[in-house]
Each structure stands twice: as structure tokens, then as C-alpha cells.
Amino acid sequence: MNTLDFLKPRSRQIDFENFDDRILSYVLEKEQSFLTCISCGGCTATCSAGNLTHFNIRRIGLSLRRGNVNELSNEIEKCMFCGKCTLVCPRDINIRNVMLLLKKRVAQLKTEKLF
Amino acid sequence: MKTLNSDNQQLFDKEIAGDDYYYLRSCIRQNFFPGAEKVFLDILTQKLGRKIIDDEHHTTCSGIGYHTDIVPFDTFQAIIARQFALMKEKGAVNAVVSCITSFGGYHEVLETWKEFPEEKRKAQENLKKATGRDFDVPKNIAHACDIIYKYRHEIARLAPYKLVNTHTGEPLRVVDHVGCHYAKIFPDKAVGGAEKTTVLTAMIEAWGGQPVNYPERRHCCGFGFRHYLVKPNRSYSISNARKKFESMQPYRPDLILTNCPGCNMFLDRWQYALAQIEGKTYSDDKNGIPVLSYEELAGLLLGYDPWHIGLQMHQVDLEPLLKRMGIAYSAEAKYRNAKGIPMTPPKFTGCLE
């Protein structure tokens, strides 16, 4: 009924039951160290790309863990893979590798037209 | 399953005045369900033999304006002070409030006055200057549902009907929705408190029904004040209502019982709108889950004619529920005017044609 077209019911709640782990499981399989992230933001603070854009590695890590895959595919393009994040990580996570794997997996899903 | 029942009453044993009330009407209730306010007054005076003043001089409390921020707090306080002044002039000390937002508002103002007496002085001064009136703080403020709650057993004794499926003999499964401003702002002003509000479940139990808990019981109906009132914002409202319907659907409730005028209307209308948008209802039929307020339900059980108390104003048709409860009614009297002349009925009732 077109008179009700202005109504668009939706929710932006993180729903754990509809968790998209297609990227996370790929990353964790190859980079176990990502498990130990404590979201301290050290990576974001030192990030060169983040100094110039809204790119935020800590948030990417969280999006990865919450399965927000759509957000990830756009954001990862901004990373320059300089590796400074890995140097400062207090939990010694190879963050650069996490980002590389993320980018790889996104490309893979795109070729398979799963995005 | 353990249901929410009246077991933690002692924690929130709120004082509800027993007689000699002053009625404060609700903008939304009068507008959408005028029969509900009428039957409330009738039950109180005719069935229960209590006294209540229905004063023509009181106005809106302006709560909707206050919560959409076009009425300043000072003005809100002064308007509420005027209602109190009218009470004083009539010698009334027990306010009965029909609207949930008014109820929350009256308490917000009173709590503010307790903590900041200068605010009360300001309201006194504003009212005096504007109208020459003086006021006293009422002794007791109850929501109209508190009164029905207080006399629920008496109503059960007087009622020819029960919340029972007459075909199966089983109690009807009733979900409740408590208006946010009844319990969430001041939990100690609500029967049962904010988390396990029992004001409606106790009525359901007393009247033979089975109260059914559901995960989103405490979620807002979605009114959102400015979100419903401005047309392009209404998606907020319907989104939150949908969340509730989805949550209650698996429990297959026979009825939704509400205590808030706005919620009563929204839970009725949004079922229709959602059905039109998504092509589905949350009941087993095309009608939707019936929605009643506590006054309407009390009236029905006490044997009032459903069309005299305005149940034909609901979009979700009440007839299937009336049949289930074995309530005698005349289908053809539904759409008649006061003179008994038939009117053209609505295009359709329920959620889907």
C-alpha cells in the first residue's frame, strides 16, 4: 500500500544471532594472535592513515569481531599496510597481517560475488 | 514458566486513595477511546459507589508539548499547578490521572519541588500572576489503572464474565504492556516497581486470565513523541512496535492489555500498518492481536455493551475475542449512531482484508 511507503521499519542493533563470520573465521584461522586484542586503541593512535582520515583500526577489529562485514569492505581500502600498528601493540598481535588477511578475504568474497 | 505475578508487592506497596477522587482526563484517551474514560467513571460511581469529580475546567497538562520540548519546564509546572488549584477549589485531595505521561509529569514536578523548593515558589508565583489562583499539593496521586487495580477483586465479584475461553474453559493468555512513564521514571510510584510492574498482571490474574511474560515486555511501544508526531519520523515508532509484536508472537496471546492511552492506540494501529507493509499479522488470523485498556477490559467483564464503551473504535476487531469469551453482543448494533440509526461501516476492520 503506497500511502504507507514513508514507513520503513528497521533496527541497527547488533544481533548476535545473525552473525556473519565469513571474514572473522578466515582471519582467525591464519592469525591466532588477533584473539587477544583488548581494544586499547594503541594501533589507532599511531596509524598513519588514521591521522588523515576517519580510518580507525580498533573499530575495524571490533567490526570484524561483531561480523559487520559491509563496513569492513569499504574501510579496509584506506589502510596503507605500513605496520606501525603491529609495532605498538601491547599484546603483540600482528595487526598488519590481520589487515592483509581481511583485505584478501574481502577481495575473495567480492570475486565470488558474495558481497 | 514462572509468570510475573504479585509476589513482590511488599517491595512497592504504593498508597492508593480509596475514595473522593478528582479526575484528570487524557488528551489521547479522550481522542481515540472516549468510551474508556466514560466507562471508568461509570464503574467507579455506579458499580463501586465511589465519588469522583469530573471537572470541566481542567485542561491538558501539556505533557506531550513538554516532551516534544515546545513547552518549557516552567510552563509545564505552572499548568500542573493550575490543575492542583482547581482541585483545591473543589476541596479534592486525591488526583486520579487518566494519562500515563501526565502521571509521570505530575510526579516529576512534585519530586522537583521536594528537592528544589524555589521551583515550587516559581510555579506558585507564575500561577498567581497569570490566574490569581493558589494551589496545594494533592495528598495522593494515582493513575486510573491503580484504582482499577485496587478494586480488581471487587470487580471480579461483580463481573458476569471472566478472562476465560468459554469453548475450552482455558484461561485467556494475556500479555501486558505498561506505559513507560508509569513506572520507569519513578519506580516507587508504580505498583510492583519498574522491572516487574504488576498493576496489569494482577488484574489479569484476578479476572481469571493467565498473564504471559515475553522478552520485550519492558520495551517502549515506540510513540517517541516527536517521532510519531512528525510524519517523516514515524519509522522509529513502527520499528519499536514491531519489535514488541515479534517478541510476543510466539506466545500466541489472546489479548494485549495496556495501561497507557498512547500505547493502547499504537499497539492497535501499528499492527494494521505493519500488516499492510509486510503482508503479515502477529496473530493466527488476519485480524491481529486484540488490544484493550484496563478500563475497557473491566467494562467488558462487568457486562457493559462493547459498542457503548467504544470498542468499535479499535482497528483490530474485538468481535473474535468477544466470541471467545462468550460475551453477548449485537453485531449489527456495532455501527449505529446515538439515535440507533445504522451508519456506513468502516472500509474494513482488522489488519488484512
Next chain:
Amino acid sequence: MKMVVQQLADDVRLKEGMNACMNCGICTAVCPAAEYFEYDPRSIVVAVQSGNEEKIQQLLTSDTIWMCGQCMSCKTRCPRSNCPGIIINVLRKVSQATGAFVQSRLGRQQYLIMKTIGANLLRYGYCIHPSAVDIQNHPEQGPVWEWVYSNREEVYERLGANLDREGPGAMRKIATNDLLELAVIFEQSGGTVLWQSIETHSKNKAIELGLVDSQGNPCMDLYTNYLLNEDPEF
């Protein structure tokens, strides 16, 4: 002009509504608005708590503060007894007093609300009146309401209501004298000042948007239409 931080602090409701926040997110967790909008009451409280003039200015001109639906679910849960919903009221008040509200799409809608709910208030003595719930603007009300709306004299009469008539009862006509008292209360207690502020800033915004008549005066019909059709970002 007072700093906005001071204007916020002057409102008694801020003292009521805000103790120190510990950023736990219990408010956002149950917030119906957070579920629908990019909205986070927790971060608003944190911004107000920071006392940072610039941050608060930003809030006053943003859509964010207009997203709260005033259900006050946040109040029940806060472990520090804060009430983010009331803090929002204070922010909105200052936003309207300073004119910041016209800088956001949702803020500008205050003009619409003033012209509907506000007008109802002083005209009828009610926030809502059946004649104001018209079918065109309320298609979601459905066919039964359409029937009520189109036959309201008869329908209300049958239910013992007293629509637009003198004496007590539902939807009765509020007596002229009572309406007058309401209007004087508005005048006396700051309601009128607020409306003037909304009116003036909205008119200026209309001019800024080029929504003017042939004499260059703001055309508020065009402005209303503009507000109702502004593209929602959500």
C-alpha cells in the same frame, strides 16, 4: 551571552538528571532510539559531563539530541541514577533558545511541532484533537479511524463524549476563560518566549534557504513543505 555550558547548568533538571557518568552503556542498551538511529545516549552524557563548550555547541546544532524518544527507559537502569532523557530536554531547550536547532534537519522540525501540538494546546486546551488527526497525514491510523474521523459527531455522541460542546465530558469544548488562563500562563512562564524564538529562527532559516515570497519575506508554507520533505539520512 552566557556560555552554553552555563546555560545548561542553570537548568534545575541538569542537577536532577546528571551525576558523574561511568560510561557503562546501560542506557544505550535499552534505548529505542539507539536501536533505530545512529544514536548513543551514553556519549551525549559524556559530552555534557566534559563541560567542553565546543563539544556541547556541536551537540546543540546536531540531529543527535533530537533522536531521543523520551521514554525514559534510561532512567530506570542507570547505576548512578542519571537520566539521559532529561539531559536531552535541557540540551533541546538551550538549542532552541540560542537558535542552534535550525542547523539540523531534526531540530528544524520543532517549527512543525509548535505549529501542530502547540497550536492545539492553546486553541483547544488539548494536545490532540480529533479534527487534527486527519486522514491524509495519518494513513497509518487505518480505515476504522477514517470512519471515526469522517463521522466524528455521531461516533463521539454515541459513546457519551461531549465533543466540542460545553460542560464536562470527553473532548468537551474547553471554556474560553480556561483557554485564556492557559494562554496567560504561557505568557507568564516563558512559553511564549520559546515560541517566539522558534518562530524567529525558523523564519531566518527560511530566508537563508531562499524560501521567500515576492517581497522577500519568509514563506512559511514553503518552509513547512520543505521540512516535511527534507531527505532523511537514515
Next chain:
Amino acid sequence: MTKKKHIAIIGGGIAGLEAGSVLTRQGYKVTIIEKENKTGGLLNHWSSLFPDFSLPGEVLARIQPENPDLTLIHNTCIESIKKENGRFELFDKRHLKLYADALLLATGLSVFDASLKEEYGYGLFINVITSSDFERIHKAGQKLLTAQGDPPKRVAIIHCVGSRDAKVGNGYCSKVCCITGVKQAIAISRMLPECEVFNFYMDLRLYGSKYDALYLEAQKRHQIQFIRGRLSEVSENQDQSLQLKAEDTLQGRPLRMQADMILLLTGLEAARQNENLCKNNHLELDENRFFKSENMQYHRNCSRQEGIFMAGSCICPMSVNETLDSARSAAIEVDNYLTQKER
């Protein structure tokens, strides 16, 4: 030789026992008054200790004091204290009267009643349990099972239940729950390797030696997930599983999760009897209802009443090792007091 001085200790938990053991070795006569029929206090109910998963029994075995100068009185609760001529008189309900030259309070603490936090549904929803319930299950060697008898596939552990919460009147941090949450998460994961475990926290206050290592182990080896956000409400689904709502505060988005079980990390409160003990003397409680120290930096074990001392978690929530340290330092304060009085 002068007659041995007598010290009364209220509370036979580990603080009272350890202090009693030290004091008798120093040559005093000690009477410990315990309200239960068994000493050891709360430690009797715990299954394992953080951060090393050692057994509470090992601690209890080491501090059971055996000394002819030590008397244990069970099943008695001291209701009031009176000071007369420099000595203390202690009374219980049945008018037991005890004299002492010095008094040591080791009343410990009690666990927050989680049902008071109504929005979490403890006592109403059958699959909501507390950290104490978990210790009991674990200690009995049972497996964690839902009320329906299945191993849970997902457990959410909730921090700060009854701690840092003005709504329930506890404005302070109970200090040991965060690490208990990590410990119990690991215990669940060991018990049920298939089970997903989430911790919902506000701040992770892992203050002790080796605690952070346990956190790392929880993440690395057990894949336990930590979400920063305080639980707002729990609701029960039709199948008695639970729905919870919190904010993922690091993302700034509300989050909804279904869980088979919810484990509430209940906070710790001062023992209720403390209020009685403060009557008719100069003892004072602090704002959190624990005993107030004369000076919280320098004289933590000394009360506001001369001759009355405190040990362990009647001062504030403490871990086991801190409690034992506190008991020993209290013993030194008692000794100092009695020796100085002698001169």
C-alpha cells in the same frame, strides 16, 4: 609470670583463624567466636582460587590453628560489645558473656543478593545463576547444565552485579569479581570446550599479580570474548533461554544476544551484624558499611575504638592472600597495643 592476656576474635573465617594462630604463637590466649558450626567462612563454599586454580582446602589445612591457648566457640553470634575498665565484654543472644583485653573483628563479608537486581531475573528465570552458585556446582564436581539438563552452548558472564551501583546502594567496587569472572570463564571453557563464553564488563579491574596473565590465557587459549558494556536487562524466551541487552560501548551500538545461561558475578557486602557491633562504643562504619579504619593508609587494622582491631574483608573486599596478610598485620597491631598497655 603474669597471667596471659586474652584476645577475643569475632569470626572464624580465614582472617580470624590466621590472626588467632599468629597471636597464640605470640603467647596470648585467644577465643574465636564463629556464627556457623564450622570455621573457614566463605572459603568453604569456593571451588578454586584465582589466579592459580589452587584449592581452598589447601589454604584451610594450613591455617587450622591447633594450640591449647586457642578456644573455638561455634554457633554463636556476638550481638554487642561493651568496654568497661579497659576490658571488653561481649554478649550474644543467649547472654553469653566473654571478657577480653583486646578485640579483633574478622566478621568478613556477605554476598550481594542478586535477586535485588530485578532486571537480571535471578530467582525468576531459572537459567540465571550467580558466581556463588557456579562455585557450588563446580565444587560438587558437577557439570554446568541448563535447567533443561543440557550443556549450555553459550554462557554470558555479567560483571558488577551489586557493585558500583548506586541503585542498590553499593557505590564501591568489590574488587575480586572481575578476576573471578575470568577464572570462572576458563573453568566453564575447560568443563565444556564447545561452549562460547562472553564476559560483559564495564572496566576490567584485574589488579593482582598474575591476573592479567589469566586474562590473556582466557582470550588466547579459551577464546573467551570480552564485551565492554554493562548488562541492562535479561528476559526469558519461550524455551527458557535468555535474551540480554547491553551496549557494545566500544562500537557505540546496542547489542542483543541470546544465551543459554547467564552467570552473575555478585558483589560483596559488609556483614549485616557489623551495625550491631557499633552500638554503645566508638566503632564506626564507613560509607560502604565496612568497618572504618583509624587511618586507611597507615592504620588499616585499627578501628576508631581503642583496643578493637579489624582483620580481613570486614575492612573492604579482599582476595584470599590479602586477607591473610591483613590478619597477620592485625595480629602485630594487637600485640603492640597489649605490650604498650603493659608498660
